[in-house]
Amino acid sequence: MTQTANLHNLSIVRQFARTADRTAGLPGIAALYGPAGFGKTTASMAVANEHRAYFVQMRSAWTRKTLLEKILLEIGIKPLGTLPKMLDQITDQLSVSRRLLIIDEFDYATHSDAMIELVRDIYEGSRGSLLIIGEEMLPQKLKRWERFHSRVLSWIPARGVTEKDAQLLVPIYCPGVKVQPDLLQHLVSISHGSVRRVCVNLHQIKETAGMEGWQSVGMAEWGERPLYTGEAPRRGA
Template sequence: MLNGDAAVKGPVATANVAAFMTLATKLIERDPNVPGIGVFYGPSGYGKTYASIFAQNKTRALRVEVGDYWTRKTLLKAILAEAGQAARGTIADMADEAIRILGDMPSRPVIIDEADRLLKLGMIELVRDLHDKSTAPIILIGEELLPTKIEPLERVHNRVLDWVGAQPSDLDDARQLAGSICRGIKLSDDLLAAIVKESDGRARRIVVNLVKAGEMARNRGLKALDLKTWGQEALHSGRAPKPRGVR
């Protein structure tokens, strides 16, 4: 989730949330004769996970986040747990059970975050098998190079119905996030534009700056905050500090 998500009081429909929902709807409502895997990709911090959680709540999707230590058994157990089922038997038994459950609810997507790890750990063919045998819509979320990693794998690549790239956040997204995070405090467009620029359009960094802005306004007893009032306070950029020349 975004850093500072605890401060987000409710769902915020950013542009990437809308794009993710469009992808999910396309997969759910697709013709039964076309494949049902979607790929949502982009750099870290663009709000991909937040968008997937929003979609999960709207579509009742099963959502898992692949760990770097996972095995095929771990993945299947996580999917079954999301569906409210206990994992029993061998890996083949669990795969059959997952396929049965997914096949029984074809309009309920499976969202797999950190999908780059599926390829690293040699589990992408298992996901393809789950899709092929259940026809459930599956959305893979990963970094910018995920499509490039999938492309050589013809059997997986051929199952992808759509590829959607997450976009950097803009001023409209910042307004939406500010309305949720900084409730009761009006942030000017010049301050929001500076936050978006310094954050390099990365939603995670924008949230950190908005939390900081809310704290500053409350500490000063302000109901509004603009760039002039912000003053010389540094904005969070996420960049590492430069070497200090200490020997």
């Protein structure tokens, strides 16, 4: 069974999921946004599993038909074929089930007026709850569509990884090894907020600790060994 650390971003997505049954009349869309690697997708997938939410991750090549088909497949309903019929299938199910719909990689939707209007139709037709996830410029991109932008109740900035988060990741990515505070602090510093980079480095520390026979590792033990920073390698002289 896959472990999920209770990081800050997971906590704030959980909070929105718990309040999906909002006061009547309030908008029902939330937007989680932030740089790649901040753990937005992982947090949202965990919440989808906990709350039986519907989760789809957009792709660059998707059309409006593809999006509707993927949502229906996630719901477990056979698509009827035409766009209006599939839209009705989705809005009816969301309205009845009151389950949260999560759409990841929502930046792809902002490439098309028609795609944005389709997602707004899903929201308006169901009056349900929708969580969209994208990169750090998502709020600015959505300003082009005032009728959509004004329906966002919560703008949720994803927070960069903290030392507390890193401590929670150690048992998952570096089990059996005590990572000293100075090394953890260094990992967070070079990650530039990215949960993914911390996870990669913890795995690397685990592998090295196994080869060196370390049960505990800090900066003194790690020394000048390289760590993953996300920077592209430089060409040799």
